Amino acid sequence: DADVTQTPRNRITKTGKRIMLECSQTKGHDRMYWYRQDPGLGLRLIYYSFDVKDINKGEISDGYSVSRQAQAKFSLSLESAIPNQTALYFCATSEDTERDYTFGSGTRLTVV
């Protein structure tokens, strides 16, 4: 089993719909992150969490929310999806201050 599992792998949704992307990890790491990747723009940080009680906004949090249900689970929600949120979304974990993140396989989200 993968260390960081993202579901779904692919999703097509309509504008205005609420959608949740889920991430679970078996690394035992406290720190978890959500990124989106757009062609030519690299990775951009949406939200990050250092433990269950800690949630922080990243570079592009508008239009997104997160929930850290447990140490192993960190979900990302789009409250009302819009087409420019079409992207590849990655969840990642890290153990401490080092930046050797473990990424999931990604969720390809298309908003039509």
Added chain:
Amino acid sequence: DAKTTQPPSMDCAEGRAANLPCNHSTISGNEYVYWYRQIHSQGPQYIIHGLKNNETNEMASLIITEDRKSSTLILPHATLRDTAVYYCIALTHAGGTSYGKLTFGQGTILTVHP
């Protein structure tokens, strides 16, 4: 984070060593050199990192020049599965708002051919 410069693409024959260069002339004393790679549309994969000394792990070796202005990632025996985009990044381990920020540049597209 310091800017890094990498060649846009490189080729390597299978079984040979792949040497990927990176320039980071403005790197500061507390910035580490990190290498990641991304195989098409998969999640980025951490490879190795170092501060001053050369480093080696099961995936690769990292050679950092004494002045720290450049480094080379070495894949000792490249395979077809090493074909990917390789990113060199300068990152601190400090806290604050830089936590989690992971800015990939264009990277180097490494193509390993039979």
